[in-house]
Amino acid sequence: MTALSEYERLEATGIWRPAPDAQREEVILSLGDATLVISDDRSAIARAHWSLAAMIRRNPGERPALYAPSDEPGEELEIDDDLMIAAIEKVQAIIESRRPHPGRLRGVLIGLAAVTLGAVALFWLPGALVDHAARIAPQAKRVEIGRKLLAEFTKMTGTPCHSPAGDGALDALAKRLPGQEAIVVLPDALKGARLLPGGLAVIGRDTIDGPDTPEVVAGYLISAQRSAAGERPLHRLLSWLGPSAALRLLTTGDLPDTGIAAYAQQLLQNAPERPKSDILLRAFRDAGVSSIPYAYALDPSGESVLGLIEADPFKGKPAPDPVLEDAQWVALQDICSAG
Template identity: 70%
Template structure:
């Protein structure tokens, strides 16, 4: 139904012209269900029926309103009655809202596709960029980045501890725990262990000077490796620096100096998230290292690390294959004293 119920039997006086050359005649205009009926004022005979959906207004916004049955030249109707004009305009608004709008639908579809693509790019592309950069960077570049990061850390912690016997002990430790070609001891600020790109690991002085067994420093390294959850140190670094740094690495082969500095500060400031106990115990078992000494180094009471103690794959006994011989363990403990 096209007409509005509130305008049932609505009539008004208008001036009708049969064609552009004809005289205007006063007529009665009635709003019907789907048409506008134009009748004589005296006899009431119908002169014309106009389809409401087809009729147009020739002078939008002007007064009096002039309507025509179509775009073609011919009849015209002049109305001054505000109620009738409002009724016709309202009917036209309703009719227009129910017409199909293929262009509008197409715009909505295109907009939806663009929005989906944009959302996918926003949420997928940064991670994909980081993954790709971390995956294709050659080992030589990883080593270079690791060395730059170590140099930046050294400006914040002091130069790495060094002594010939201690460095020899570190070389033995790196072979005992595969995955680290080089292990470096930093004298200040760093607690625990961190992995750097290029198979480089740094450990804090607290991992070697306080404990009475090398299984503690081994535990820190194992925990850090397991806590990476399969992510390479370079991917962790790029994940922290963001996709812009990853893009720069891909396009120029280098990372910004400011990014290296900020990541070094982050490594010193933030402790790595502890890995799940079950996975960590498997890593200790694979490495052939007892988890109990490391657990007590984390919590001397043992209360918060009970799982590492009770489920120790070696039941708290020394590892079947020593982490370091006694003489080299003593040399490692003395590496920061220069003895």
């Protein structure tokens, strides 16, 4: 460290006391590279060298300024020269700024850690919370949530369709398709099929009223399953409601009724996006269902679903097992008109 160029060879007079009980002496002060040289005012012989970095001022803001070489009692220097005082303080400030500051570095590191944790909490934690809640929810809770969603659906679509024979056909259809526990037919407003938590599926009356074959309703259900591939219905619900709902499910075991009602409305109004043809075709093959009837139900011209028609895994030959027996299919088609 060297003194500032504007203070090179700066000298001033001062009053020096070499010890607490010593006589005060008038001395010559010279500002060096990193020291203050105290010399005899007659012979100019150096009497002491004080480190500028270690010097302390005992009366900040007062005149004359009183300095000591350290915190220990002993020497004392009295300076009344404004330029020398300013030079000492400026050089000390430069030395201090270049000195390592472990505490400051620690503060910076703590700040960076806090920012990192904040970013993790903001971008990772919400998704992790939803994933965890959807993964550990017991089956009974999934079924309960699915039933609550169904209750909200019925407020908008009417009471689900029932008949003894039709209910039997729905049970048979659920057993025929992998991943389904129960299927409910809603009489109005719903188009296609939707999956709810707990293995429950709801289908619109349009899937059974017009088609000639049960492969159509099976196709809607298979498509709904594939559109949710990798994301179970409960996970999709929690993602839509947000991490606060997931946290509530984890801590209280419940979800807000208003959130369930809002989700049911948007689920009713927005059909799931149809998967790509190659994904659907694999699903139809695995389920043992022909894709052609479903394709023509989507587009009677066949133009927009040509892939599902031409690559039907069972084209030209019957599927291993019928989706429903003829009597079951007739009973299902009549389920909303019974009674």
